[in-house]
Amino acid sequence: MQRQWRSLRALTRASIKMYFRNRTAVFFTLFIPLFLIAVFGLLSNGSGGNITIDVTNYSHNQASQQFIQQLKSVKAFKVEQVSESEAADKLGRGKTDLQVIISSNFGATDPATHRIIPSAVKTYYNAGQPQNGQTASLVISELLDGFNVQLTHTSQPLTVQEAGIKTNNQNEIDFLLPGVIGFSVMQLGIFSVAFAFVSYKSTGALRRLQVTPTHPLNFLIGQSIARLIIGFLQVAILLGVGIRFFHVHMLGNIGIFLGIETFGVIMFLMFGFAVAGWAKDENQAAPISQLITFPMIFLSGVFFPTTGLPAWLHRIVAYLPLTYLVDSARRVANEGATLWQVRGDLLGMTVWTLVVLLIAVRVFKWE
Amino acid sequence: MRIHPENCYTKVMLIEVKNLRKTYDKVEAVRGVGFEVKKGEVFGILGPNGAGKTTTLEMMEGLKSIDHGSAKINGVDVARDPYKVKEMIGVQLQSSSFFENLNLVELLKLFADLYNTSTQPLSLLEEVDLREKARSQVKQLSGGQKQRFSIATALVNDPVALFLDEPTTGLDPQARRNLWELVRHIQSKGKTIILTTHYMDEAEYLCDRVAIMDEGKIVALDTPSRLIEALLKRGFAPKKHVELATLEDVFIDLTGKELRD
Numbered sequence: 001m002q003r004q005w006r007s008l009r010a011l012t013r014a015s016i017k018m019y020f021r022n023r024t025a026v027f028f029t030l031f032i033p034l035f036l037i038a039v040f041g042l043l044s045n046g047s048g049g050n051i052t053i054d055v056t057n058y059s060h061n062q063a064s065q066q067f068i069q070q071l072k073s074v075k076a077f078k079v080e081q082v083s084e085s086e087a088a089d090k091l092g093r094g095k096t097d098l099q100v101i102i103s104s105n106f107g108a109t110d111p112a113t114h115r116i117i118p119s120a121v122k123t124y125y126n127a128g129q130p131q132n133g134q135t136a137s138l139v140i141s142e143l144l145d146g147f148n149v150q151l152t153h154t155s156q157p158l159t160v161q162e163a164g165i166k167t168n169n170q171n172e173i174d175f176l177l178p179g180v181i182g183f184s185v186m187q188l189g190i191f192s193v194a195f196a197f198v199s200y201k202s203t204g205a206l207r208r209l210q211v212t213p214t215h216p217l218n219f220l221i222g223q224s225i226a227r228l229i230i231g232f233l234q235v236a237i238l239l240g241v242g243i244r245f246f247h248v249h250m251l252g253n254i255g256i257f258l259g260i261e262t263f264g265v266i267m268f269l270m271f272g273f274a275v276a277g278w279a280k281d282e283n284q285a286a287p288i289s290q291l292i293t294f295p296m297i298f299l300s301g302v303f304f305p306t307t308g309l310p311a312w313l314h315r316i317v318a319y320l321p322l323t324y325l326v327d328s329a330r331r332v333a334n335e336g337a338t339l340w341q342v343r344g345d346l347l348g349m350t351v352w353t354l355v356v357l358l359i360a361v362r363v364f365k366w367e
Numbered sequence: 368m369r370i371h372p373e374n375c376y377t378k379v380m381l382i383e384v385k386n387l388r389k390t391y392d393k394v395e396a397v398r399g400v401g402f403e404v405k406k407g408e409v410f411g412i413l414g415p416n417g418a419g420k421t422t423t424l425e426m427m428e429g430l431k432s433i434d435h436g437s438a439k440i441n442g443v444d445v446a447r448d449p450y451k452v453k454e455m456i457g458v459q460l461q462s463s464s465f466f467e468n469l470n471l472v473e474l475l476k477l478f479a480d481l482y483n484t485s486t487q488p489l490s491l492l493e494e495v496d497l498r499e500k501a502r503s504q505v506k507q508l509s510g511g512q513k514q515r516f517s518i519a520t521a522l523v524n525d526p527v528a529l530f531l532d533e534p535t536t537g538l539d540p541q542a543r544r545n546l547w548e549l550v551r552h553i554q555s556k557g558k559t560i561i562l563t564t565h566y567m568d569e570a571e572y573l574c575d576r577v578a579i580m581d582e583g584k585i586v587a588l589d590t591p592s593r594l595i596e597a598l599l600k601r602g603f604a605p606k607k608h609v610e611l612a613t614l615e616d617v618f619i620d621l622t623g624k625e626l627r628d
Contacts, residue, residue, distance in 0.1 A: 002483070003482075003483035006480055006483050007480055007481045007483070009480070010476075010477050010480030010481065011477070011481075014466060014469060014473070014477050017468065017469060017473070018466055018467065018468040018469060021468035021469075022467070022468055199467075200466070203462075203464035204460060204462050204463060204464040205464045205465055205466055207430070207460055208458075208460055208463055208464065208465065208520075209481070210430055211428050211429070211430055211453060211456075211458040211460065212453060212478065212481040212482060213450045213451075213453040213454045213481070213482060213483075214481040
């Protein structure tokens with residue numbers, strides 16, 4: 001018993017050493033996620049996401065100037081005044097979301113009747129990408145309603161009262177960080193185990209261990225403990241970098257977040273061992289690992305929400321192991337969820353862990 | 368320094384193998400192999416590729432299950448208590464490979480931990496002439512150095528018996544002779560050695576007794592000189608007259624015994 005304990009410790013220590021001396025492994029599990037966080041962090045700090053509007057003003061009166069000022073005051077709008085032909089050209093090339101033409105009689109009054117001459121503000125949007133253009137168009141018609149009320153001195157029976165509420169501004173990096181961390185946990189669990197183990201198997205290093213009196217399970221447990229420690233450090237580093245340098249908002253308990261990610265490492269280790277135990281060499285391990293991880297990178301809401309997927313697909317991807325991990329971590333980070341509130345995800349992860357463990361035991365081959 | 372088998376009949380039997388059998392997918396790789404190895408001798412198992420040498424060894428090492436028969440090492444039945452046997456023996460596998468990214472000292476320490484023992488990595492490396500490679504990794508070693516290191520790892524637990532599976536296959540003549548000297552050196556320290564080879568000169572030079580295997584069976588077992596004697600008695604005459612030197616002797620004479628790794 002004491003001997004098994006000693007060899008377990010020795011194998012764990014050796015696994016950690018080997019891991020940190022393996023530059024490829026460190027690169028994939030630490031630098032790639034750091035790079036992703038840096039790129040997305042810098043992108044979301046920029047002015048991305050604005051709706052661009054080109055305005056051509058033929059009126060040049062006070063009312064039109066006032067209207068343009070109001071347009072510019074909308075935070076989501078980036079307004080430029082250009083000629084009609086230039087605006088049409090830019091819209092055609094997809095450079096702007098909306099073209100607005102203010103006709104020359106905008107806001108003018110008929111000198112005979114002193115009444116305001118009816119005039120339409122024309123908007124054109126790219127029918128191929130209508131979301132931004134239509135949204136902007138709606139806002140513009142809202143603005144014009146306000147003008148109408150002003151000019152006609154009537155009151156509108158139904159209005160909306162708006163008020164900005166100060167919140168912990170969720171931005172893209174807040175959404176992304178739990179996704180990227182979940183992704184890195186998956187890579188660690190599956191790739192580092194599958195490749196290391198399979199190479200020990202194919203080169204015979206594992207056979208060499210089997211002629212020593214250590215129990216073979218010590219090797220598997222030692223590898224797992226090493227990965228848990230490495231995974232924990234990795235998550236802590238990525239989270240720390242996100243909070244410190246990219247001002248990620250962490251609404252929930254950091255301990256719960258780390259705990260969930262560590263559970264994620266355990267879950268994906270099972271996948272790693274199933275692949276490694278089944279495969280004879282790297283040529284078998286590589287494609288099957290890719291086959292497992294690749295779809296999840298895109299379907300588990302790592303980089304963008306899954307709500308945009310077709311309903312049937314959305315229902316399926318909800319059951320993916322990475323979806324459970326990313327969702328629960330994201331709800332803790334972005335919404336301050338407690339363990340109890342993410343129990344559904346944790347249950348899903350538990351089921352995956354047990355099912356894949358059973359598969360791993362079934363398909364496992366030492367040589 | 369060599370212990371001649373004629374003088375050691377009184378010696379204790381260290382290894383007893385009886386009627387070992389192993390079948391893979393209906394192919395009988397080993398069909399009833401039995402022999403005894405005395406304490407302190409170098410016992411060779413010779414045979415062409417596929418004769419069942421490695422399988423026999425691996426059953427004795429507890430690496431492969433024994434279908435039929437028994438193997439006892441120092442009185443311990445391998446099938447009954449493989450862990451106890453593994454504690455007592457040192458094994459060099461045919462294509463030994465080690466963990467990457469660990470240096471020789473770290474690997475020896477790891478192996479010592481696996482045997483729940485302690486070792487002096489540097490003096491062990493000294494013994495196999497790898498002292499100056501202490502901080503290198505296995506992948507930086509030459510073929511002969513790898514084999515020597517592999518033997519060093521097999522010695523961490525101070526085993527009663529050392530199993531070497533084709534220790535010189537693929538080595539150049541210098542490295543081969545160097546390894547022979549190492550084997551003799553280990554024998555001189557009182558270790559029992561069981562090795563497989565398909566080089567007859569190696570068996571003749573190193574082994575006190577040899578078992579010749581073919582198609583899963585032992586076809587002859589005796590000292591090399593007696594086996595040759597028996598052959599001559601059967602009326603065998605070599606086709607050519609016996610050379611007083613071989614081409615390898617020429618090669619060694621011209622290129623020297625110095626190791627080239």
